Amino acid sequence: MSNPLYRKIYFFTRCLLAICVSLFLCGPVSAADDHRITDIRFWQSPEEAQIVLDLSWTPKVSAVGTLDDGTLYFDIEGGSFRPGRQNYALNNAFISTLTVQERASGFVRIFFRVPAGIQFRTFLLPQTPPSKPDRIVIFLSEPAAASTQRREEEVAEISRLKSQNVKIVVIDPGHGGEDPGASHNGIIEKDYVLSMGKLIKAYFDRDPAYRAVLTRSGDYIIPLQRRSQIAEQAGADAFVSVHANYNSRHSVRGIEIYYESPKGAVGEAERKLVDAENQQDIIGGVSAVPHSDQAKKELVEKQASVMFRSRQLADKVETHLSRAIPGLPSRGVKRAGFRVLHSVAMPSALVEVGYMSNTTDAWYLKDVNGRQRIAQAIYQGIKDFLEGNIQQGYDTGYLQYSREVEEAKRVRLEHIRQAKERRARLMRGSKLIKAAKGDTISGIAHRYKVTTADLCEINDFGKRKKFKGGESIRIPGHD
Numbered sequence: 245m246s247n248p249l250y251r252k253i254y255f256f257t258r259c260l261l262a263i264c265v266s267l268f269l270c271g272p273v274s275a276a277d278d279h280r281i282t283d284i285r286f287w288q289s290p291e292e293a294q295i296v297l298d299l300s301w302t303p304k305v306s307a308v309g310t311l312d313d314g315t316l317y318f319d320i321e322g323g324s325f326r327p328g329r330q331n332y333a334l335n336n337a338f339i340s341t342l343t344v345q346e347r348a349s350g351f352v353r354i355f356f357r358v359p360a361g362i363q364f365r366t367f368l369l370p371q372t373p374p375s376k377p378d379r380i381v382i383f384l385s386e387p388a389a390a391s392t393q394r395r396e397e398e399v400a401e402i403s404r405l406k407s408q409n410v411k412i413v414v415i416d417p418g419h420g421g422e423d424p425g426a427s428h429n430g431i432i433e434k435d436y437v438l439s440m441g442k443l444i445k446a447y448f449d450r451d452p453a454y455r456a457v458l459t460r461s462g463d464y465i466i467p468l469q470r471r472s473q474i475a476e477q478a479g480a481d482a483f484v485s486v487h488a489n490y491n492s493r494h495s496v497r498g499i500e501i502y503y504e505s506p507k508g509a510v511g512e513a514e515r516k517l518v519d520a521e522n523q524q525d526i527i528g529g530v531s532a533v534p535h536s537d538q539a540k541k542e543l544v545e546k547q548a549s550v551m552f553r554s555r556q557l558a559d560k561v562e563t564h565l566s567r568a569i570p571g572l573p574s575r576g577v578k579r580a581g582f583r584v585l586h587s588v589a590m591p592s593a594l595v596e597v598g599y600m601s602n603t604t605d606a607w608y609l610k611d612v613n614g615r616q617r618i619a620q621a622i623y624q625g626i627k628d629f630l631e632g633n634i635q636q637g638y639d640t641g642y643l644q645y646s647r648e649v650e651e652a653k654r655v656r657l658e659h660i661r662q663a664k665e666r667r668a669r670l671m672r673g674s675k676l677i678k679a680a681k682g683d684t685i686s687g688i689a690h691r692y693k694v695t696t697a698d699l700c701e702i703n704d705f706g707k708r709k710k711f712k713g714g715e716s717i718r719i720p721g722h723d
């Protein structure tokens with residue numbers, strides 16, 4: 245517990261769990277009773293805080309604006325609160341006040357004030373039946389300086405571990421807090437995978453050659469992208485996200501291991517390059533992005549190399565898991581574009597430990613011995629990957645797919661360019677005329693000695709268009 249990595253996550257959990265308070269007091273609500281804010285909760289840790297608003301409808305929420313006095317606000321459309329204005333004096337390190345006010349029928353404004361330096365963002369969480377409604381989250385995090393210091397401590401700890409050849413494994417219990425995941429047969433996914441994550445970590449903790457870190461060790465939500473970010477910042481040698489599956493067809497059963505799909509990786513490459521270019525714009529270095537083709541090529545190669553190793557990580561985990569419990573079959577290694585698998589910093593896999601919707605799987609999942617065996621198998625699979633003879637190379641399927649996507653994009657752009665050129669040619673020397681009643685496309689084309697195709701294209705007409713008379717028609721020019 246003395247190292248910063250561990251301390252960070254431990255404190256985060258403990259405090260976040262300790263300080264969850266419900267702020268809402270029942271009272272009369274105004275019009276549109278079926279669309280209202282039903283609860284407001286506040287969660288806090290040393291690094292972050294969240295305000296969660298429960299809603300009885302799917303809201304439309306505006307961007308955050310700032311008033312002259314520095315108060316922040318956003319609007320929620322289509323629902324009601326209660327008459328008047330409700331102030332919550334929170335007075336803590338992340339937020340000083342929160343005010344909810346129904347400004348007009350169907351229009352609620354949320355005001356909040358944050359101390360200097362506190363970073364914030366808002367996002368929507370869709371409902372997860374049966375227990376969780378639509379929610380708005382105000383996510384607040386500590387000032388950049390504080391996180392920088394924390395980060396420096398982490399970096400020092402990571403280099404100490406790496407210098408001693410200690411491998412860092414990050415286990416990600418899926419879901420959490422506001423996002424319970426699936427639930428069936430007495431299993432609630434977020435709780436189940438948290439206890440599974442702790443069991444896996446316990447295996448690594450006995451081994452001085454490893455340092456295992458959980459992305460969360462309590463019941464709170466972490467944005468998907470933050471999960472792999474935590475692994476990247478921890479200098480992870482492997483990242484494994486743990487989930488339990490559900491299918492409405494209750495006969496579906498077995499474990500599944502996923503790693504990044506070509507489609508997911510292509511999407512991520514696009515996002516990363518756009519981000520990089522936006523970043524350059526902010527810095528003002530217009531000339532700093534002349535090599536985006538080169539940057540793209542390097543990124544795709546990096547992805548292909550990480551995916552090649554992710555496949556081996558997934559294979560090793562699958563090998564052990566498929567043997568862990570004779571009654572729990574494997575559905576094999578698959579590929580999917582899950583957000584948590586996008587990182588290019590380390591090999592990643594996502595494990596679905598079985599279907600809670602299947603009675604037999606659920607029995608094994610709940611069985612104390614079964615849980616130990618699953619945790620041990622995941623541990624052994626990761627260990628095998630990190631200690632075994634791992635091949636270096638590229639995911640050639642992905643390289644091929646990426647080339648095809650590039651080619652398709654090039655063809656599409658070429659079509660657009662040609663269409664523009666054609667239109668410009670048709671516009672040169674074109675003229676407007678008025679249609680007479682009963683005119684047809686072919687009749688007009690014949691009269692002005694132009695093709696029906698050109699006539700339709702320049703006017704965006706369908707070939708069977710009928711004219712009532714008086715409509716403006718553009719007649720293409722002759723080159």
Ligand SMILES: [Zn+2]
Nearest residue numbers: 418425487488
């Ligand atoms: Zn899940």
